[in-house]
Amino acid sequence: MANYNIYIKISKLIYKIVLAISALFFLTVYTFLQKQKLDYIQEPQFYCGTCMDEINNPSLNEINNPSLIKNVFGETLFKNNCAQCHNANASMLVGPGLAGIKERRDEEWLIKWIQNPQKVIQSGDKYAIKLFEKFNKTEMTAFTNFKEEEILAILEYIDEYNQSQKAIP
Secondary structure, rough: HHHEEEHHHHHHHHHHHHHHHHHHHHHHHHHHHHHHHHOOOOOEEEEOEEEEHHHHHOOOOOOHHHHHHHHHHHHHHHHOOOOOOOOOOOOOOOOOOOOOHHHHHHHHHHHHHHHOHHHHHHHOOOHHHHHHHHOOOOOOOOOOOHHHHHHHHHHHHHHHHHHHHHHHH
């Protein structure tokens, strides 16, 4: 009988230890998950007087400086879609440098060209054909999914990039 009481006391002690360890485990997991939620909520970071959220996320609409968003949006589109073949300055890469592009062609032509260059060439446009032949009949990618405002943002970025380069002594 004495041995039986010892077994019961040991069992109760083990039960309490397992219960305490389980509670600590669940408390630790809960705390970890709560911390993970808080890590996703970040305060805007500021750098040289500019909110980094405005720079890193060009789709924010609640910004006080819409021109900054347009410039960053145009730059992002240019770097992600155009920079593989074109430089924003006058130097040639695979295709022509784009400095002064709005002086060479009007915005309406540029929008049509960027959205579907082969269609412009097939229409018999002399400038488009000359450009196509000058670059060894290399076909420019058609950006049919680009909206007019996205193309205009790219063109504005190119202009502002070249203006900023002129300002550097």
